[in-house]
Amino acid sequence: MPSVKLPDFDSWMExxxxxVDLACRRASGDAEATMPDFSPPANGxxxxxxxxxxxxxxxxxxxxxxxxxxxxxxxxSLSGELELTVGALADVAYGCTRTGLARGLHPTAPLxxxxxxxxxxxxxxxxxxxxxxxxxxxxxxVALGRDLELHDEHLALPTALDPATLTVPPGALAEVRAAxxxxxxxxxxxxxxxxxxxxxxxLGAVAAEKGHRVLEVDSRKLSPDxxxxxxxxxxxxxxxxxxxxxxxLCDLDAMPSREHDVLGIIETELVRRVERPILLTxxxxxxxxxxxxxxxxxxLPSVTANQRADxxxxxLGLSSLAAAHAVAEQYPLAPAVIVETAASIRSMQRxxxxxxxxxxxxxxxxxxxxxxxxxTRVDTGHRLEDLVLDPHxxxxxxxxxxxxxxxxxxxxxxxxxxxxxxxxxxxxxxxGPPGTGKTMLAHxxxxxxxxxxxxxxxxxxxxxxxxETEQRLADLFDAAESGQVALLFDEADSLFGKRTxxxxxxxxxxxxxTNYLLQRLETFTGVCMLTxxxxxxxxxxxxxxxxxxxxFEHSDEESRCRVWKQALxxxxxxxxxxxxxxxxxxxxxxxxxxxxxxxxxAFLAAAAASPITQSHLVRAALMECxxxxxxxxx
Numbered sequence: 001m002p003s004v005k006l007p008d009f010d011s012w013m014e015x016x017x018x019x020v021d022l023a024c025r026r027a028s029g030d031a032e033a034t035m036p037d038f039s040p041p042a043n044g045x046x047x048x049x050x051x052x053x054x055x056x057x058x059x060x061x062x063x064x065x066x067x068x069x070x071x072x073x074x075x076x077s078l079s080g081e082l083e084l085t086v087g088a089l090a091d092v093a094y095g096c097t098r099t100g101l102a103r104g105l106h107p108t109a110p111l112x113x114x115x116x117x118x119x120x121x122x123x124x125x126x127x128x129x130x131x132x133x134x135x136x137x138x139x140x141x142v143a144l145g146r147d148l149e150l151h152d153e154h155l156a157l158p159t160a161l162d163p164a165t166l167t168v169p170p171g172a173l174a175e176v177r178a179a180x181x182x183x184x185x186x187x188x189x190x191x192x193x194x195x196x197x198x199x200x201x202x203l204g205a206v207a208a209e210k211g212h213r214v215l216e217v218d219s220r221k222l223s224p225d226x227x228x229x230x231x232x233x234x235x236x237x238x239x240x241x242x243x244x245x246x247x248x249l250c251d252l253d254a255m256p257s258r259e260h261d262v263l264g265i266i267e268t269e270l271v272r273r274v275e276r277p278i279l280l281t282x283x284x285x286x287x288x289x290x291x292x293x294x295x296x297x298x299x300l301p302s303v304t305a306n307q308r309a310d311x312x313x314x315x316l317g318l319s320s321l322a323a324a325h326a327v328a329e330q331y332p333l334a335p336a337v338i339v340e341t342a343a344s345i346r347s348m349q350r351x352x353x354x355x356x357x358x359x360x361x362x363x364x365x366x367x368x369x370x371x372x373x374x375x376t377r378v379d380t381g382h383r384l385e386d387l388v389l390d391p392h393x394x395x396x397x398x399x400x401x402x403x404x405x406x407x408x409x410x411x412x413x414x415x416x417x418x419x420x421x422x423x424x425x426x427x428x429x430x431x432g433p434p435g436t437g438k439t440m441l442a443h444x445x446x447x448x449x450x451x452x453x454x455x456x457x458x459x460x461x462x463x464x465x466x467x468e469t470e471q472r473l474a475d476l477f478d479a480a481e482s483g484q485v486a487l488l489f490d491e492a493d494s495l496f497g498k499r500t501x502x503x504x505x506x507x508x509x510x511x512x513x514t515n516y517l518l519q520r521l522e523t524f525t526g527v528c529m530l531t532x533x534x535x536x537x538x539x540x541x542x543x544x545x546x547x548x549x550x551x552f553e554h555s556d557e558e559s560r561c562r563v564w565k566q567a568l569x570x571x572x573x574x575x576x577x578x579x580x581x582x583x584x585x586x587x588x589x590x591x592x593x594x595x596x597x598x599x600x601x602a603f604l605a606a607a608a609a610s611p612i613t614q615s616h617l618v619r620a621a622l623m624e625c626x627x628x629x630x631x632x633x634x
Contacts, residue, residue, distance in 0.1 A: 013064070016061055016064045019035060019092050022034070023091050027078060046060070046143065055109075059111070059139070062140075063143050084133055085133065087100075087129030087130065115237045115273075116135070117135065138239070139242065155215060155217060156218070157214070158204050167303055168197075169300060169302065172202055172300055180206060182294070183294050188295045189277060190282060191298050193301065194300075195251065195336075204216070207279060212245070212277065213244055217247055218250055219254060219255035220254050222255050229269075233266060245276075246278070247270065252281070253284060255471075267292075284519075302334075302525065308332060308333075308335070308338070309327070311339075315338060327359065331484065333483060333484055337366055341362045341363050342362075344366060345362045367479070371480060374457060374476045376457060377454050377455075382447060387444055388563045388566065389437065396548055400547065401449060403548075407426065425524040425527070425528065426528070427546050428549070429532065429549050430529065430530070430532075432551055433553075436552035442486075442529040445529065449486070451484070451485055451527060452485045452486070453485070453486045453487075454488065455488045456487055456490075458494060461473060470513060470516040473516065474520065480526050481525050486528070489529070489531070491533070492532045493533070496514070496530065496532075496542050497537055554588070555591060557588075560591075561583075564580040564583050564594055568602075573605070577614065578612075579614055587625060589621070589628075596624050597617070597621045598617070604619060
């Protein structure tokens with residue numbers, strides 16, 4: 001073990017030498033060898049921790065044990081082992097084992113409470129005095145000035161931003177400042193709202209303005225295992241004390257959880273061990289922390305259209321504000337997504353102005369990255385005129401499109417949001433038998449609204465672990481909301497099913513998922529479309545929250561004839577005398593099956609190197625009926 005000169009530690013070395021020398025003398029029977037009173041130097045490596053002088057000496061003795069061979073050998077002679085024990089350390093630093101255990105080396109003392117010291121032998125079987133004790137690796141690194149960077153993936157030291165440069169809703173800064181003032185030195189400040197609106201940024205900016213350094217904790221990366229979670233929270237506590245920082249737990253309601261009490265663990269391992277404000281960001285303003293601290297919640301709404309345009313203008317350097325307003329209207333994204341998109345465009349640009357293809361490509365890339373875990377973008381090339389719909393269904397579809405197009409005017413400009421108490425979100429359900437055009441209508445509506453459509457993969461949403469389905473849904477809805485895309489839940493009755501009478505814990509947790517969906521769907525500000533073959537199995541509470549419930553019926557003969565005509569592209573070679581009316585009369589198939597049959601006929605014709613003839617269509621229709629178990633006329 002080489003000797004190392006400790007930075008800013010020279011003034012402590014004589015004191016450490018003296019403490020070790022006196023301990024050795026006491027071990028030899030010299031009762032007169034007592035530790036004199038001392039004052040720690042102001043520039044010591046642990047001066048910023050505001051510890052008792054003797055506790056500070058404990059840390060310095062442990063550092064010396066690690067880096068100075070001579071002192072290490074003398075300390076090991078006291079403990080009788082290669083590693084220092086609690087008893088030997090107590091005798092060196094406090095002059096008496098009993099005093100050390102009573103004052104600074106018991107489990108609830110600051111040195112352990114702040115996670116500065118570790119005892120690997122604390123298994124309940126080894127006596128307290130014989131337990132090995134050492135500095136946490138991070139404490140040793142900071143003391144030696146060797147490693148001042150954070151390496152835990154869930155921790156970060158964000159750059160403090162000037163509040164004047166932030167794009168946040170009007171009044172948000174004032175509300176967060178008032179929350180800090182109301183909470184005091186030991187309060188909890190919560191900023192709630194959709195991810196991407198600037199919750200973390202505004203909290204960090206106001207904290208810096210109030211003189212706090214912030215340690216950012218990504219709650220989504222915390223472990224669901226209670227043992228590992230306690231270890232991670234211990235690292236947070238240690239960093240807060242070493243850096244003089246306040247913890248900011250981001251996305252607390254999205255952290256992984258199981259059946260254990262996550263909030264209880266956080267309270268025990270973090271909240272009680274940090275004597276500073278606690279900062280939180282969450283999706284929902286409905287906070288029930290049950291922690292013994294004052295809590296103030298600030299809900300962060302969406303930024304205004306003008307603010308969004310200003311942000312586009314600033315980030316992309318557009319030629320005029322009018323151009324920025326046009327972009328903001330086409331892409332009403334959350335501020336964080338705007339910043340990411342602009343950064344992506346700048347990284348790929350090689351001079352020149354931003355084109356519409358640059359913009360659409362960058363937006364799609366950023367949003368797809370956020371949604372890619374749970375949903376897949378689907379192409380929506382169909383137009384409304386491509387659908388053969390019952391007039392009543394077509395009227396409802398047109399009304400749904402109008403609701404989305406004019407929602408900002410009706411809700412915000414005309415003030416209807418204050419009357420109905422809901423956001424700008426539009427949720428619709430399309431129900432009916434398979435093949436009647438439900439999914440195709442969702443594609444058409446997304447295309448008419450110039451929105452990317454993402455089909456949700458329910459297999460990646462539903463989890464067998466308690467609480468994880470809700471967390472995945474929160475991530476999905478937050479990403480869709482910030483990216484302004486349309487979501488499609490196909491076969492939605494599997495997720496939006498009726499709540500049941502609680503007869504077991506499984507029923508209770510399933511009902512919790514439904515309750516969360518009900519609440520989140522009501523606050524969702526985007527476009528969400530659901531399809532189902534069995535709308536009677538969908539919870540009635542969902543239907544009340546729908547902007548539109550469109551029911552599809554089996555198509556009549558006239559409609560089937562029109563679908564047959566549209567199913568063959570104009571560019572496809574056709575034989576003479578195609579009789580679509582007879583096909584519609586003979587084969588009572590819904591539009592989806594008719595399109596499948598038209599595709600079958602095309603392959604039959606291609607294999608025969610001929611145009612698509614009536615015989616190909618009839619044969620393909622028979623095959624489609626057989627594959628679906630339908631009866632048809634001979």
